[in-house]
Amino acid sequence: MRELTYYVAVSLDGFIAGPDGQFDAFLAEGDHMAPICARYRGTAPRVLAEAAGLPTEDGPFDTVLMGWNTYAVALPTLPSPYAHLRQVVITRHHDAPEGSEDVEFTGEDPVALVRRLKGESGSGIWLCGGGALAAALADEIDHLALKINPVLLGDGIPLFGSRGYSPAAWRCTAVQSFASGVTLGEYSRA
Known part of the structure; x- marks a missing residue:
């Protein structure tokens, strides 16, 4: 069965973006970039990966799942940001923009969707936000x-x-710290 990994940048105080979706405070350069990009290859938008000489093939994921706000960060410049992956955007209030023919838009219940995707053949599913x-x-x-x-x-x-109080245990599987100050923490459901 396929597994869902929530792979995302986060601040020390637990935010993945600022109040208006800003993420420019996160480090985009440093000694952490090459090892993390190698470990999670294929998670950079194709245009950016090609410009930086990063491979997009043979990564841990073949599907990327995101909400509308995460997807919309790339609009209108990149209406199909992860063209090398199956792209699924969950939205009930937005239509597909022009140029997004390679992107699936659905209003399906997210839990039902993920359970269906997990039952399909393929490699990992990446939840990239929000x-x-x-x-x-x-x-x-399954993994953080x-x-x-x-x-x-x-x-x-x-x-x-806004998950509400609902403790859930996780097991740390790997930690890698870098001189840049970034730490990659990997966890599996306990």
Whole structure:
């Protein structure tokens, strides 16, 4: 069965973006980039990966799942940001923009969708955002891969949205710290 990994950058205080979706405080350069990009190859938008000489093939994921706000960050420049992956955007209120023919848009219940995707053949499923979608899918997430950035945002979009108090145990499977201050923490459901 396929597994769902929530792979995302996060601040020390648990935000994946600022209040208006800002993510420019996260480090995009440093000694952490090459090893993390190698470990999670294929998770950079294709245009950016090609410009940086990063491979997009043979990564851990063949499907990327995201909410509308995460998807919309690339609009209108990149209406199909991960053309090398199966792209699925969960939205009930937006139509597919021009140039997004390679992207699936669905209003399907996220839990039902993920359970269906897990039952299909293929490699891993990457949840790349956002926080509200992660909260809805918290019980379906098999792995967390957190690029913990050495910054406090103070406010913004929480890693798991408004999930409410519901403790869930995770097991740390790997930690790698870098001179840049970024730490890659990897966890599996306990």
